[in-house]
Amino acid sequence: MPLDVPARAFALPEGVDPGALVSFLGERFDLAVDPPERTDHTVLDTADRRLRAAGAELRLHTHRGEPTMALAGRPGAPPLTATVRRRPRWLAGDLPEGPLRDRIAPAIGVRALLPLARVRGEVRPARVLNRDDKTVVRLRLATHAAVVEGGEVPLTPRLEVAGVLGYRRPFERLVSVLTTEAGLVEAPGSVADEAIAAAGGDPDGVPSKVRVPLRPDQRTDEAAVAVLRALAGVVEANLPGTLDDLDTEFLHDLRVAVRRSRSVLREMKRAFPPGPLRRQRDALRWVQAVTGPTRDLDVQLLEWDDLVATLPEDRQAALAPVRALLERRRRDAHRALRRELTGEAYGAAWGGYRRFLDGDLGPDDERPDAAAPVVAVAGRRIRKVYRRMVAMGEAVDAGSPATALHELRKRGKELRYLLELFGGLWPGDEARDMVRALKALQDVLGTHQDREVQADALRALAPDLAGVEGGPDALLALGAVVERLGTEQRAARERFADRFAEFASPSRQALVAETFRP
Amino acid sequence: MKVVATYNIKGGVGKTSAAVNIAALAAADGLRTVLWDLDPQAAATFLFRVRAKVRGGGRKLVRGRTDVTDLLRGTDIEGLDLLPADFSYRHMDLVLDGAGRRTRRMGRVLDPLAEHYDLAILDCPPSISLVSESVFDAADALLVPLIPSTLTVRTFEQLSAFVEDEVEDPPEVVAFFSMVDGRKRLHREVVERLSTDRDDVAAAAIPAATEVELMGVERAPVVVHAPRSRAARAYRALWAEVRSRLGI
Numbered sequence: 001m002p003l004d005v006p007a008r009a010f011a012l013p014e015g016v017d018p019g020a021l022v023s024f025l026g027e028r029f030d031l032a033v034d035p036p037e038r039t040d041h042t043v044l045d046t047a048d049r050r051l052r053a054a055g056a057e058l059r060l061h062t063h064r065g066e067p068t069m070a071l072a073g074r075p076g077a078p079p080l081t082a083t084v085r086r087r088p089r090w091l092a093g094d095l096p097e098g099p100l101r102d103r104i105a106p107a108i109g110v111r112a113l114l115p116l117a118r119v120r121g122e123v124r125p126a127r128v129l130n131r132d133d134k135t136v137v138r139l140r141l142a143t144h145a146a147v148v149e150g151g152e153v154p155l156t157p158r159l160e161v162a163g164v165l166g167y168r169r170p171f172e173r174l175v176s177v178l179t180t181e182a183g184l185v186e187a188p189g190s191v192a193d194e195a196i197a198a199a200g201g202d203p204d205g206v207p208s209k210v211r212v213p214l215r216p217d218q219r220t221d222e223a224a225v226a227v228l229r230a231l232a233g234v235v236e237a238n239l240p241g242t243l244d245d246l247d248t249e250f251l252h253d254l255r256v257a258v259r260r261s262r263s264v265l266r267e268m269k270r271a272f273p274p275g276p277l278r279r280q281r282d283a284l285r286w287v288q289a290v291t292g293p294t295r296d297l298d299v300q301l302l303e304w305d306d307l308v309a310t311l312p313e314d315r316q317a318a319l320a321p322v323r324a325l326l327e328r329r330r331r332d333a334h335r336a337l338r339r340e341l342t343g344e345a346y347g348a349a350w351g352g353y354r355r356f357l358d359g360d361l362g363p364d365d366e367r368p369d370a371a372a373p374v375v376a377v378a379g380r381r382i383r384k385v386y387r388r389m390v391a392m393g394e395a396v397d398a399g400s401p402a403t404a405l406h407e408l409r410k411r412g413k414e415l416r417y418l419l420e421l422f423g424g425l426w427p428g429d430e431a432r433d434m435v436r437a438l439k440a441l442q443d444v445l446g447t448h449q450d451r452e453v454q455a456d457a458l459r460a461l462a463p464d465l466a467g468v469e470g471g472p473d474a475l476l477a478l479g480a481v482v483e484r485l486g487t488e489q490r491a492a493r494e495r496f497a498d499r500f501a502e503f504a505s506p507s508r509q510a511l512v513a514e515t516f517r518p
Numbered sequence: 519m520k521v522v523a524t525y526n527i528k529g530g531v532g533k534t535s536a537a538v539n540i541a542a543l544a545a546a547d548g549l550r551t552v553l554w555d556l557d558p559q560a561a562a563t564f565l566f567r568v569r570a571k572v573r574g575g576g577r578k579l580v581r582g583r584t585d586v587t588d589l590l591r592g593t594d595i596e597g598l599d600l601l602p603a604d605f606s607y608r609h610m611d612l613v614l615d616g617a618g619r620r621t622r623r624m625g626r627v628l629d630p631l632a633e634h635y636d637l638a639i640l641d642c643p644p645s646i647s648l649v650s651e652s653v654f655d656a657a658d659a660l661l662v663p664l665i666p667s668t669l670t671v672r673t674f675e676q677l678s679a680f681v682e683d684e685v686e687d688p689p690e691v692v693a694f695f696s697m698v699d700g701r702k703r704l705h706r707e708v709v710e711r712l713s714t715d716r717d718d719v720a721a722a723a724i725p726a727a728t729e730v731e732l733m734g735v736e737r738a739p740v741v742v743h744a745p746r747s748r749a750a751r752a753y754r755a756l757w758a759e760v761r762s763r764l765g766i
């Protein structure tokens with residue numbers, strides 16, 4: 001349970017003089033006014049606003065000439081600060097060790113902290129005192145402006161009020177005076193959000209997921225296009241961060257949106273004209289292909305530390321050249337990706353795809369599912385893909401090749417996208433529940449396949465490693481890593497049977513048939 | 519949450535002065551800090567203008583029946599909360615005595631605070647008692663003010679030995695010199711020798727200074743009411759040492 005420190009933020013109506021408000025309050029409360037503070041700071045958060053989602057607020061300012069991060073504490077408390085190095089962006093590992101990093105790292109994960117807006121202004125602090133001259137409420141009158149290209153945009157002047165632990169009554173009395181006598185209303189959003197919007201950004205951040213409201217009786221082509229447009233928006237929103245290589249999630253989110261788009265085109269193919277459909281599917285496959293190598297290396301590098309941590313220390317040290325090699329490869333791969341995604345081919349392919357989504361799809365008779373209600377088409381596909389997975393899974397036994405599981409995983413992704421993008425068409429929890437069981441299954445299938453891919457990729461490094469300094473030692477240690485990956489892959493395979501049994505239980509089979517029936 | 523207790527069997531050596539100044543400095547650094555005034559004399563509670571009254575009394579608190587977070591009070595120092603003293607703490611030894619698993623009792627009051635704070639500072643009353651035992655159990659560090667003399671140093675050594683031998687998971691015991699009078703040769707010599715020789719004696723020493731005495735009048739720690747004074751500087755140096763020893 002959080003401590004009971006209440007806080008409110010009010011907007012000052014236009015034309016209200018902050019000084020007049022202070023004297024108004026001074027007549028009603030024993031008010032101590034403290035010296036004003038100037039602020040000039042940059043709002044930091046990940047592109048998808050993870051800190052905001054965690055209720056945190058991070059700023060960058062200059063303190064005694066040093067770039068300093070300040071993580072806001074609870075209302076009325078000083079921020080936690082740390083001196084940092086000036087950079088265009090910070091990953092958790094770029095922050096100095098200490099309490100600030102400890103608190104931020106779990107919230108941001110692999111994402112980078114980016115400057116989202118710059119704010120300048122003045123804060124006038126004041127305190128309400130009780131009979132003992134003790135502070136019982138804290139106030140801050142803030143007049144801020146967002147610094148944007150070519151000038152400043154004034155933000156709503158605000159009065160922030162924070163209670164003091166154990167003194168709720170005076171807080172409530174003050175709030176009541178502010179809302180009734182002074183007629184103040186709640187401030188719209190935070191200073192950070194307002195500043196981001198003023199600078200032309202979206203306070204909700206760069207999207208990674210889509211939520212498209214659909215009607216069950218909507219035409220399938222219309223519904224599919226609505227979903228595809230939203231997904232194309234995610235691709236476009238994540239492209240600049242991918243090109244600038246701000247963090248690995250931009251590319252990841254971009255690729256997931258492309259994969260989902262391909263899945264919609266495949267599953268709802270009979271809602272589209274065959275010729276143009278084929279061209280667009282080729283275009284998206286090409287995007288997926290040119291971004292694949294970078295993502296594969298990202299995964300290798302992201303998992304590298306965990307993987308290596310399981311080895312004895314001398315082995316770990318011996319592996320340094322492998323990491324360096326991976327990093328070099330990754331740099332090269334990203335350079336190639338950048339070339340492709342800023343090139344003419346991409347411009348033409350993406351432009352073509354956008355025109356396809358925005359244009360006329362032609363007469364219905366070439367497209368048998370086009371006019372059918374989306375609930376019928378999506379339901380049919382969900383039942384079909386599910387049944388197919390059940391059959392494939394049941395055929396798996398100890399002697400099946402790994403590819404049997406890989407194929408099953410592929411179908412699983414397909415089913416997951418169908419459920420996530422169209423599951424809202426059905427009332428009840430079945431779609432969500434299925435996603436959960438499916439995720440559990442996909443986890444083991446994912447581990448099973450990823451470990452194999454990782455092991456193959458590491459084996460493929462061998463010829464290059466042989467030549468570098470420390471190469472022979474690294475190769476030896478690499479053997480241990482590959483062995484470890486094999487063990488994990490086998491362990492995943494052992495878990496498969498249980499997860500699959502849960503996913504394909506007779507009761508679920510009956511429920512799926514019933515829920516998604518035509 | 520790290521727990522630091524200012525502790526000395528002797529009275530009037532600077533425990534409370536150190537506790538409130540360190541607490542204020544920790545809070546200013548953005549650490550969520552709580553100060554527990556364990557002394558029935560309520561010096562820290564008085565300093566922060568909080569009325570000393572614990573609902574249900576100390577007995578209930580230690581038995582775990584009162585929600586300790588309801589008793590917390592915010593202070594005039596931003597980010598610093600106080601668990602106030604109360605007259606009933608005079609009976610603390612009695613309470614603890616009857617309460618079974620006595621060494622864990624202080625820890626049990628602190629447990630629910632751990633999610634809210636980075637640092638708890640316990641301002642202990644003088645005298646060795648059962649309170650002390652459970653303080654030793656709960657603390658990560660004991661901060662022991664010493665007035666420079668050969669005798670106090672011997673007492674400190676006895677305390678260190680006791681804690682080391684008798685406490686299951688002993689706190690780090692760190693002494694610092696308090697009320698150092700630079701005009702006295704004995705003070706200068708003892709401080710000089712011990713703070714360089716021993717690593718359980720802090721390098722920072724707090725000078726005898728009027729600003730510290732004025733805390734009661736100003737109702738604020740020295741680091742707040744006279745931040746540029748020598749005493750304030752000394753407390754900042756002491757806090758820096760404590761912080762790095764605690765690794766926070």
Ligand SMILES: Nc1ncnc2c1ncn2[C@@H]1O[C@H](COP(=O)(O)OP(=O)(O)OP(=O)(O)O)[C@@H](O)[C@H]1O
Pocket residue numbers: 528529530531532533534535536557559561642643644696697698724725726727728730731732733749
């Ligand atoms: N560095 C100092 N210089 C001058 N006076 C000091 C200094 N430190 C403490 N004092 C004064 O000495 C007295 C006792 O200090 P303090 O209350 O900090 O000690 P204490 O160990 O907590 O005492 P008690 O055992 O009574 O709790 C107070 O009046 C305080 O103002």
Ligand SMILES: [Mg+2]
Pocket residue numbers: 533534535557561641642643
């Ligand atoms: Mg005291």
